[in-house]
Amino acid sequence: MTMLVGNYGTNAPEQPSGSPLTSTDVARRKCSASRLLHPSAAASDAPLDTGALTDIAVGLARTVGPLDGELPESVQRHRILATTGYDVWVMRWAPEAAVAVHDHDGSVGVVHVVEGSLEERRSGLGGVPGAGVALTVGATASFGVHEVHELRNRSSAVVTSVHVYSPPLGED
């Protein structure tokens, strides 16, 4: 992960394209995400689209759920799935824990909140931080190749989130 400055937008929960989904769209995305989830999915240099990444994040969030365990000291990262096309990380955020402004090494990706609430702040031109946006349970934010952001748990409770990146970030 490289720390730098840039600009990108936020998407509504589970609807990254910003337009209403038809039942055909939903069925197509479910089928596409099912194929993509399989570790044998064909390798490609092209990143997966954020709609497919959102489907993967939302689906895996259902299996992860809120996590028990010791209070994390800061931000804990666990890679739970690695394919040639994308990888998936579960992150646990201690109260007030944050990840400073960063890009994603040329990957596109999504952040899906499983438990608690994160504040996301995207950087505008010249590195000026934008307004903070609350990502609550069930919310998904997506980002493009050139977009950067910072994330923070502003609460006194642990937050759990699922992050999907394509191409995969690889070992951190």
Ligand SMILES: [Fe+2]
């Ligand atoms: Fe990020």
